[in-house]
Amino acid sequence: MTRPANSQKGIRLSDRQRLNWLRLIRSENVGPVTFRDLISHFGSAGDALQMLPELMRRGGGNRPIRVATVEDAEREMELIDKIGARFVGMGEPDYPPYLRHYEASPPLLAIKGDASLFEAPPVAIVGARNSSIAGNRFTHRLVKELGDAGYAIVSGLARGIDAAAHEASLETGTIAVLAGGLDKPYPPENMHLYNAIPEKNGVLVSEMPMGWEPRARDFPRRNRIIAGISLGLVVIEAANRSGSLISARLAGEMGRLLFAVPGSPLDPRSFGTNKLLKNGAILVTEASDIIEALTPLIGPLNGQKTGPMGGATGELPFNAPTQDSTLDEAAVSPMMLLNDPERESIIDALSPVPTDPDALIRHTGLHPSQVFLVLLELDLAGRIARHSGGAVSLLQA
Structure with a gap:
């Protein structure tokens, strides 16, 4: 792309x-x-x-x-x-444009890869770590279609649905948000993705210090960045008590569009997604469901992007001075x-x-x-x- x-x-x-x-x-x-x-x-x-x-x-x-x-x-x-990375501050041109409108967005992000990917309209894909074969297959198909339509894919480099989403979007554009430092990817079995993403067509992102080993409480922090970077968030397979539902709640609080893929009522991995659908999430069975919902927010993909609520994304979120000033x-x-x-x-x-x-x-x-x-x-x-x-x-x- x-x-x-x-x-x-x-x-x-x-x-x-x-x-x-x-x-x-x-x-x-x-x-x-x-x-x-x-x-x-x-x-x-x-x-x-x-x-x-x-x-x-x-x-x-x-x-x-x-x-x-x-x-x-x-x-x-x-x-x-x-490690070939750099810090980008909120308000700088290379900072993810939709994330800067969130009140708890990180002031500085460590990024490794092609920052121009942030220009593409971003869609988050999250779901079960113990995903099913059918869930992985659907993720691949959905992500391929979104990538071919010009969308960047955002996820958390976790097992299961996250890994499937990154794998399918390596060629079209993928953004991986880490829970630990930029030099501490997790889990170890996804090292091949960690290495491939900045080398191919993607970006690694973290707000945590270098050398920081991710802990349980760091994953919800990461999830807020996944939701904040994106225009919409898609949940594919999520149990009732799932980190993906935390991402869904955060996306709703930020005013992002929330999508869910229906699943069998007999599969515990679909309890969370089916509940989201009952509570008003947009039902997804194909990529066009997402594209049709997001198109009014972004306009033509080769035009100027707008913020999640339709506003311009170029302004600073707070009064950051152009130079270090003396106390007023x-x-x-x-x-x-x-x-x-x-x-x-x-x-x-x-x-x-x-x-x-x-x-x-x-x-x-x-x-x-x-x-x-x-x-x-x-x-x-x-x-x-x-x-x-x-x-x-x-x-x-």
């Missing part, structure tokens, strides 16, 4: 910014949402890094926060370069004026029940930047949990 040169607009990070972004996202208690909030409040990763110890202290942290050092970041960049005193003055009673009023309003920040703003009557600053402080101190939709809850001591 021939693809146009990457036409996505965006701002290229300088080497200094990229290093600071990597340091910030690798620092203790800084996740994707916290990263975005820190950049929005302080204007640059460099300024945010300087503020981390003070923010954690204000949030009630009882020990120094671990801030990733320049040496740590430089070492990881050297390891990435050694006017922007942070409401935060600096926050006193202890005001801070306590925000903490007192929180509970183990997820609460929307807008409700906190209304309840306390404080400036939004003051509320979000306290949430940042509590997050860095490990005292709150973040939930989908931006809600937060207080963790029990």
Whole structure:
């Protein structure tokens, strides 16, 4: 398949910014949402890094926060370069365009392969690890037809349906999202795919540090990237308790189209997919079912792409500056004026029940930047949990 040169607009990070972004996202208690909030409040990763110890202290942290050092970041960049990969920041032209619209998208992705593949409309294929012969055969047929129609295939390099999807899309374009570091593929039996994907017509993607061995809790994190990269997600064989159903839930929360392949009611591997169909997923028996549903979202395949809700994909998801700037005193003055009673009023309003920040703003009557600053402080101190939709809850001591 021939693809146009990457036409996505965006701002290229300088080497200094990229290093600071990597340091910030690798620092203790800084996740994707916290990263975005820190950049929005302080204007640059460099300024945010300087503020981390003070923010954690204000949030009630009882020990120094671990801030990733320049040496740590430089070492990881050297390891990435050694395997022929690179870091791409959110807002840069080579960042997957649909993923950047998700609130918890990774600020930095390690990628290996041809980034122009992100220009093709992406469809995620997920399913059972212990897939049936029939399930694998259908996956091959479906993926071949989607690839021939110009679609890129996204999956998680797992056993079963994932492996079948990657195998069938090696020639037309496949994106594999890893749960561990880019140098730690899993499972071992899929090493042939791991090696072939960047050499043929695909991209390997990971948000995790180099050398990171995937753990059970890392796979749902990976699943959110699979769903976020894609316009739609197709589930082929999934039991009632299945990681594929987590991907399906995440896809629904992101506003992606959800597809499911029906199966025998006697096969436990079809219980999950059949339930998805009962709950409104689009039934798939052939590739045209997917293509017809996605065509209104993307328009002609050789035209300019649009976002999952029809908007342009070139804009930055937050106020990332074009260069490391000094701290804007006017922007942070409401935060600096926050006193202890005001801070306590925000903490007192929180509970183990997820609460929307807008409700906190209304309840306390404080400036939004003051509320979000306290949430940042509590997050860095490990005292709150973040939930989908931006809600937060207080963790029990």
